[in-house]
Amino acid sequence: MDLIAALLLLGVLVFDTVSHLCLKAASGRLTHSEGLEYWRLLSTDPVLWVGIGMFFILFFVWVGFLSRMPLGQGVMLGSITIVGVMLGGRLFFGERLTRERLTAISLIAIGVAMVGWGQS
Numbered sequence: 001m002d003l004i005a006a007l008l009l010l011g012v013l014v015f016d017t018v019s020h021l022c023l024k025a026a027s028g029r030l031t032h033s034e035g036l037e038y039w040r041l042l043s044t045d046p047v048l049w050v051g052i053g054m055f056f057i058l059f060f061v062w063v064g065f066l067s068r069m070p071l072g073q074g075v076m077l078g079s080i081t082i083v084g085v086m087l088g089g090r091l092f093f094g095e096r097l098t099r100e101r102l103t104a105i106s107l108i109a110i111g112v113a114m115v116g117w118g119q120s
Contacts, residue, residue, distance in 0.1 A: 001069070001077075001116050008065035009077055009116070015058035017084035021092055022051030028093070073115055080112040 026048035089095035
């Protein structure tokens with residue numbers, strides 16, 4: 001993987017993680033609302049729109065990354081974003097990291113490293 005592809009992968013990780021965390025934050029603040037009222041309030045939350053904007057930027061970064069990698073390798077490398085989302089969930093929302101989840105994060109990270117920096 002060349003430097004540009006590595007930077008694009010870092011961008012994918014950042015934008016994907018931030019977008020998911022924004023959607024979680026926006027939706028989590030409206031636990032007292034239901035039905036159409038929930039959706040009305042959610043649609044006016046700036047954090048939701050930051051998350052949507054991050055997904056928009058992510059689309060272009062992801063396309064740029066995939067243009068530099070074989071598809072199978074690129075998609076496997078992109079799975080590293082689950083690590084960022086899971087750690088962000090722990091940091092910002094106090095979600096539990098069980099032994100099983102930590103094992104899964106470790107295996108994903110090892111697999112991504114093997115795919116990304118192995119022979120093409």
